[in-house]
Amino acid sequence: MGRVRKSLIVGVLVVAVVGVGFGLYWFQPWKLWQDETVDEALPVAVGTSAPPATADPSAPADPSATPGPRILARGELISHEHDTSGSVKLVRLADGSHVVRLENLDTSNGPDLRVWLTDAPVKEGSAGWHVFDDGRYVSLGKLKGNKGSQNYAVPADLDLTQYSSVSIWCDRFDVSFGAAELGQA
Structure with missing residues (x-):
């Protein structure tokens, strides 16, 4: 095999590997099987997930106080x-x-x-x-x-x-x- 032909094959392989890598990054096909x-x-308020603590947890809640x-x-x-x-x-x-x-x-x-x-x-x-x-x-x-x-x-x-x-x-x-x-x- 000639030197030019080997260089051409190596060049094509490099372009193919880069192309496949870019395609995998861009499309991320594995996500189709990942849930x-x-x-x-x-939330009670933005940035929270639990109701705020009260001073007296045994006190009855006033529904009109906290809509x-x-x-x-x-x-x-x-x-x-x-x-x-x-x-x-x-x-x-x-x-x-x-x-x-x-x-x-x-x-x-x-x-x-x-x-x-x-x-x-x-x-x-x-x-x-x-x-x-x-x-x-x-x-x-x-x-x-x-x-x-x-x-x-x-x-x-x-x-x-x-x-x-x-x-x-x-x-x-x-x-x-x-x-x-x-x-x-």
Whole structure:
């Protein structure tokens, strides 16, 4: 074999190995077989998961003194790029903060999944896959798990009247895995 031919073969192998490595990093196909379950309780206030301690734990609770969480809007997730189910709630907590709560979420795992609060209408089928980045949206953070119930804090300065849906958004491929239209609770 000639020197040029060996160099060509080595060059092709190097490009192939780099290409496979990049493809594995970009698509992360192993996530299709990995589930991550997160089961969080509804917080009392953003950043908490348990009720605040009282001075006298034996004293009866005054229900008017500490209003509980209130559901402002809700919706059911529909599938887009991947089979997705569960429910979404926009909840006002006792301290006045808000969270988006995903309950009984079941979707595929994927690279770079986010929870987005958006102003886009939820459309069935492939017509709804790419609409959520066309208008106003805010990322509430990375999806904590592709299964279970979890909470996402809403920024305090956000005008919630400007947002009407929630999407499980794959930021890497600009596609919705699933979404829910938020209706009055």
